[in-house]
Amino acid sequence: MDPNRLETLIYTHQNTLYRAALAILGDAHEAEDAVQDAFLRCLEKAPCFESPAHEKAWLLRVTVNGCKSRLRSPWRRRTAPLLDTYPAAGPEEESLLESIMALPAKDRAVLHLYYYEGYQTAEIAAMTGWREGTVRSRLSRARAKLGDLLKGELE
Known part of the structure; x- marks a missing residue:
């Protein structure tokens, strides 16, 4: 090369x-x-x-x-x-980033590839070697876990 x-x-x-x-x-x-x-x-x-x-x-x-x-x-x-903490631009982003980092690695990976990189579930499945249905279920579970973590911080 x-x-x-x-x-x-x-x-x-x-x-x-x-x-x-x-x-x-x-x-x-x-x-x-x-x-x-x-x-x-x-x-x-x-x-x-x-x-x-x-x-x-x-x-x-x-x-x-x-x-x-x-x-x-x-x-x-x-x-x-x-x-102890991860760098972020502001307090609200720091809270979100810490919540995301509290998730398991597989959940973080699927959230990042879907939301930050803009890949569709079929593309994520091809990259990770998971089935497309597995990607969708992991994405759904990761959203639910993140929602629970964020609700816990708001209360």
Whole structure:
């Protein structure tokens, strides 16, 4: 792969991949590592992309799969996150972000891909390897859990 092409890919997709990884992993440093691994994978495999949308979907899938592998790692179970709170623009966003981070990783992943990245359930299913019905049910359950968490904060 041409080094200039890799630089263009990084410049174009780094924020999207980082946000997805952070939503799944909940740790900024691990998210950075997952994104770096995704770009290294792209450099190693040098895939031919049909379109910019295919390029983005491929990189997101590699990132999501890498995050899932990190979550399964025994090392992760032995560590605790260092941050007590997560950075956000304002108090209301901080409250929402903390509520989202309280959800399980699978719920965070599906919420992020659907609401922040704008993917449809079929596209999320293709990226994560889940069935489309599973994505819809996880999305529904994640919304319900998030709603319960937010209602609990308002009371």
